[in-house]
Amino acid sequence: MNFYFTxxxxxxxxxxxxxxxxxxxxxxxxxxxxFQDIIFSDSFYNQKEYDFTLVFLDxxxxxxxxxxxxxxxxxxxxxxxxxxxxxRKGYLIFSNVHINTDVNSLWNYNQSENNKKxxxxxxxxxxxxxxxxxxxxxxxxxxxxxxxGVKNLYDxxxxxxxxxRFNKKGLKxxxxxxxxxxxxxxxxxxxxxxxxxxxxxxxxIIGEDGINGIQLSSDGVGDIYKKFQEEILKIxxxxxxxxxxxxxxxxxxxxxxxxxPFMILxxxxxxxxxxxxxxxxxxxxxxxxxxxxxxxxLVFIDDNxxxxxxxxxxxxxxxxxxxxDIFNLLNFITDVGKKYFSIQNILDExxxxxxxxxxxxxxxxxERSFKNYVDFVSSLSVSLTIFKNNNEHINRVAQMTQKTNQxxxxxxxxxTEDIKFFVDNKDYDVYTGxxxxxxxxxxxxxxxxxxxxxxxxxxxxxxxxxxxxxKLVEDKFLEFISKDxxxxxxxxxxxxxxKNVLIESRLEKMGFNPKQIKDDYKLYSIDxxxxxxNNLKLEVNYE
Amino acid sequence: xxxIIDILKDVLECEVxxxxxxxxxxxxxxMNHVNVILELQExxxxxxxxxxxxxxxxxxxxEEYFKIKNKK
Numbered sequence: 001m002n003f004y005f006t007x008x009x010x011x012x013x014x015x016x017x018x019x020x021x022x023x024x025x026x027x028x029x030x031x032x033x034x035f036q037d038i039i040f041s042d043s044f045y046n047q048k049e050y051d052f053t054l055v056f057l058d059x060x061x062x063x064x065x066x067x068x069x070x071x072x073x074x075x076x077x078x079x080x081x082x083x084x085x086x087x088r089k090g091y092l093i094f095s096n097v098h099i100n101t102d103v104n105s106l107w108n109y110n111q112s113e114n115n116k117k118x119x120x121x122x123x124x125x126x127x128x129x130x131x132x133x134x135x136x137x138x139x140x141x142x143x144x145x146x147x148x149g150v151k152n153l154y155d156x157x158x159x160x161x162x163x164x165r166f167n168k169k170g171l172k173x174x175x176x177x178x179x180x181x182x183x184x185x186x187x188x189x190x191x192x193x194x195x196x197x198x199x200x201x202x203x204x205i206i207g208e209d210g211i212n213g214i215q216l217s218s219d220g221v222g223d224i225y226k227k228f229q230e231e232i233l234k235i236x237x238x239x240x241x242x243x244x245x246x247x248x249x250x251x252x253x254x255x256x257x258x259x260x261p262f263m264i265l266x267x268x269x270x271x272x273x274x275x276x277x278x279x280x281x282x283x284x285x286x287x288x289x290x291x292x293x294x295x296x297x298l299v300f301i302d303d304n305x306x307x308x309x310x311x312x313x314x315x316x317x318x319x320x321x322x323x324x325d326i327f328n329l330l331n332f333i334t335d336v337g338k339k340y341f342s343i344q345n346i347l348d349e350x351x352x353x354x355x356x357x358x359x360x361x362x363x364x365x366x367e368r369s370f371k372n373y374v375d376f377v378s379s380l381s382v383s384l385t386i387f388k389n390n391n392e393h394i395n396r397v398a399q400m401t402q403k404t405n406q407x408x409x410x411x412x413x414x415x416t417e418d419i420k421f422f423v424d425n426k427d428y429d430v431y432t433g434x435x436x437x438x439x440x441x442x443x444x445x446x447x448x449x450x451x452x453x454x455x456x457x458x459x460x461x462x463x464x465x466x467x468x469x470x471k472l473v474e475d476k477f478l479e480f481i482s483k484d485x486x487x488x489x490x491x492x493x494x495x496x497x498x499k500n501v502l503i504e505s506r507l508e509k510m511g512f513n514p515k516q517i518k519d520d521y522k523l524y525s526i527d528x529x530x531x532x533x534n535n536l537k538l539e540v541n542y543e
Numbered sequence: 544x545x546x547i548i549d550i551l552k553d554v555l556e557c558e559v560x561x562x563x564x565x566x567x568x569x570x571x572x573x574m575n576h577v578n579v580i581l582e583l584q585e586x587x588x589x590x591x592x593x594x595x596x597x598x599x600x601x602x603x604x605x606e607e608y609f610k611i612k613n614k615k
Contacts, residue, residue, distance in 0.1 A: 012574055013581070155581065157593040162577045168585035403573050498569075 002027065002049060006034040007056030007095075008065075009163045014056065014178075017171040021179050024051075030406075031163070035075070036470050039082045040373055044502075051090050052182060053083065054139070058165060059097030059119055065440070069118060073125050080129055080136055091185055093178075095141040096123045100150070131334055139181055144173050190318060190340040191293050193235060194284060196302035197246040197253055197275075201229060201265065203326070206252050216262045224329050229264035231333040235341050236269055241291065243272040245283045245300065250275040280307050281314035288317070299340050377472045378537035382437040384446075384473050385541040386480055389423045393432045396444045400463060405499040407474075408463040409492060422449050428460070429485070433477050435468050442468050446477050456489035456525075457481075475510060475532040476540050482528040484542075489527055496520035547605050550586055554578045564601030576600070587612075 003022070005015040006029030015026045029037050029045060034055050037045035066072045076094070083092045099119040123142065130138045145153060153170030166174060198205045202225045203215025215222040236242050242265070246253060253275045257267040267273070272290060274283035280302070288295045298317035302308055305322075312319045318340060323332045387393060398416040405411065414422075422428040433446035445465035450457040464474055482490055492507065496519075504522075508514060510532070512524040551559040555570040565571045571579070580599070584591055587609065591599070599605050 010574075010577075013577060016578060155584070157591055157596060158577045158580055160593045161580075161596050162573065164577050164581070168581050171581070405572055499572075 001025070001051040004029065004045060004050040004053045005056070006037060006045075006054070007058070008032055008034065008061045009056065009058045009165050011054075011056050013164050013166070013171060014174060018175040018178055021175050022182075030469050031466050033470050035079060036373070036376065038079050038086070039376070041086045046086055049089065050087075052093060052185075053090060054093045054095070054178065055079065056095045056141075056165075057097050059099035059122065062097060062122075063099055063115070063118060065438070069121055072122060076122075076125065077129070080133065084133060084135060091135050091137060093137045093139050093181065094126055095139045096126055098142050098145050098150075127331070130338070134338075137181060137185060137338075139177060141174065141177070144170075144177060148173065184339045190240070190299050191297040192241040192243055192287065192291060192299070193232065193336075193341070194243045194245045194287060194298050194300045194317070195232070196304070196307070197244060197248060197256075199303040200301060200322075201225065201232075202256070202260075206256055207248060211255055211260060214256070214260075216256075216260060218262060221326060222262065224326055226262050226264060228329050228333055231330065231337065233264055233269070235333075235337050238341060240341050241272075242270045243274065243287050243291075243298075244270050245274045245280055245287065245302075247277055247280070248275050279310070279314075281310050284311055284315045284317055288315075299336065301336070374472070374533050374536045377470075378535070380437045380471060381539075382435065382471050382473060383539040383541070384476055385434040385436075385543060386477065387432045387434070387543050388484070389430050390432060390543075391423060393430075393444055394419045394423060397430065397432060397447055400444075400447050400465065401461060404463045404465060405497070406466050407469055407503050408461075408500055409459065409494045409503070410461055410463075411495060411497055411500065412461055414461075422460075427452055429457070431477070431481055431484075433473065435471070435473055437471065446473055448477070448481060450481065450485065452485070452487070456487050456491055457485045458491045459493065462492060472532075472536060472538065474506075475536070476538050478510065479530045479532050480540055480542070482526075482530040485528065487528060489525055490530075492524040494522040494524060496522075546586070547583075547602060547609070550582050551579065551602065554582050559602065561602050564603070566600075571600075 001024040003015070003018075003024055003026045005011040005018075005026060010031060012028045015028045019026055027048075027050075037043045038053070038055075040046065062072060062075075066075060080092060080094075097119060099115045101115055119142075123138075126138045130136050148169075153166055153173070155164060155167040155170070158164040195201060198207075201216075203221055204213055206214055216225050217223060218226060232242070244253070250273070254267060257263055257265070272287050274287060276283070280300075284298060284300060285295065288298055295316040296318070298315075300308070300311050300315075300317050300319050301322065302311070302319075303322045308319045308322065311317060320332070320336055320339075323329055394416055397419045398414055401412060401414040401419075419430070422430050429450045429452060431448045431450065432444050434444050435442040435446065442465070445468045447461060447463050448459055449461040451460050478490070492512065494504065494507075496504065507524045507526075510526070510530065512526045515523045515525070517523055548559050548561065548563075551563065551571075555568065555575055557568065557570045559568070563571070565576065576596070580591055580596055583589075583599075583605065589612065595608070599608055
């Protein structure tokens with residue numbers, strides 16, 4: 001099995017922790033590339049099969065980069081729909097979002113109340129999508145954060161240093177949560193739903209409250225139980241066997257089924273009725289025997305924690321935690337239905353769904369679809385400011401040569417003295433680029449050190465921070481240099497390392513000619529000036 | 544000292560000795576440096592402030608750092 005981790009912060013650390021619990025292959029997306037990866041069918045990600053794609057969205061980042069709730073919903077729905085369209089197989093998992101109370105979104109200032117509202121609106125939307133789409137699931141990070149607290153789980157210094165969100169404890173809890181969710185998705189479809197009666201199918205205790213005293217109606221709390229029964233009926237209609245397992249007198253229980261006006265489930269909807277005073281664990285065992293199925297094909301729902309504990313210990317049936325708050329009963333049963341009784345791997349249905357998604361796309365007013373990659377990048381309002389031999393950038397340039405591994409053609413490490421030499425020497429030009437887009441200011445992130453020769457320039461160093469990969473900044477940067485240098489040719493060296501394999505074919509797309517010198521050494525050359533795609537709207541300034 | 548080396552071996556998944564640093568160890572890149580910091584915080588139950596992260600780029604640095612911390 002293959003896993004893919006991505007998101008709007010660094011997910012490598014989550015993936016690394018998760019590997020301790022799972023033997024499967026784990027790939028990690030480039031920083032912040034989740035949108036491009038999933039949306040475009042020709043992305044690197046979309047060339048490979050993944051059983052699970054996990055997208056981690058930090059709520060605080062999300063609301064400070066997107067304009068309003070409508071845009072956030074559109075962003076999320078774009079991803080989900082394109083995933084389902086581009087991929088016939090595999091599951092998409094989104095973490096639900098947590099927004100720090102002190103975050104200023106672009107459209108609200110200092111309003112923690114608003115952030116809470118926004119957070120629940122986003123999460124509700126994620127849940128709605130999960131109910132709608134069989135292959136989309138939500139990883140409940142929020143409940144972990146609420147239980148253990150931001151201060152105990154987040155790590156603030158490595159957040160600034162490398163956009164890592166969680167400390168060791170947080171990473172561990174998160175990995176376990178992923179493991180549970182993945183296992184429940186993979187677990188085989190269960191065959192039988194075993195239900196308690198009192199405080200489960202209705203509120204109250206029939207033996208004490210009597211048929212007129214129990215809560216079951218079309219309004220108030222009683223309505224929750226009625227709707228709960230409706231959901232169970234839906235599960236039954238998918239071909240699942242229902243059974244009763246309740247400590248009660250049978251005639252009391254049966255009277256409710258026969259005479260209560262709001263009972264949705266009928267006595268005969270249940271194949272087996274274990275209404276007695278025996279141990280529930282024994283009843284569960286005999287249900288499995290009578291149906292001739294394994295105990296692990298049974299899902300047992302009971303409001304009583306003692307009964308659940310005994311059932312868990314004495315049998316191998318599935319015992320989901322019953323919600324403490326009755327208002328969560330519907331979410332609970334939807335979740336159970338999805339986890340244990342959903343029908344997966346039905347290709348025809350998936351194909352039909354795909355058509356539905358296509359219709360949805362036309363209907364949704366917040367849908368923005370991009371014709372192609374250049375279109376997408378143009379929508380980011382990227383602006384690139386280019387500097388030549390700028391003294392103020394010397395420290396940053398040295399730092400970049402030290403730190404950058406992935407988008408780095410020669411991986412030569414330099415000190416500030418080395419860089420100062422290049423800046424002052426008239427045989428070299430040091431080009432730097434500062435990048436801003438609608439998501440933020442990335443600072444000085446792209447660098448070329450060019451050796452000036454008679455008819456050509458040769459790049460001693462060409463590198464870019466991985467934070468801006470995918471914005472096509474490098475295209476415009478090279479175009480600018482090709483015009484600025486006033487030579488006939490640009491030559492670029494490429495030394496292959498373990499980390500920079502991804503960029504090997506990058507230049508060929510731009511029209512560079514490769515020449516293989518050695519196994520791990522190539523020379524690229526191109527005649528000047530370079531012209532990039534006319535449709536690319538990316539502002540370039542020169543200072 | 545040996546505990547620090549053990550932690551680093553564990554995180555970097557490579558050979559580590561007392562002269563290992565970010566310059567001479569390929570595995571100890573900026574990504575793994577975050578893992579190193581997280582692990583040290585967990586093992587020694589401290590919070591390493593942002594300003595200190597870049598000061599811990601060799602076995603020696605880390606050893607010194609914790610010596611000073613312990614004296615305080």
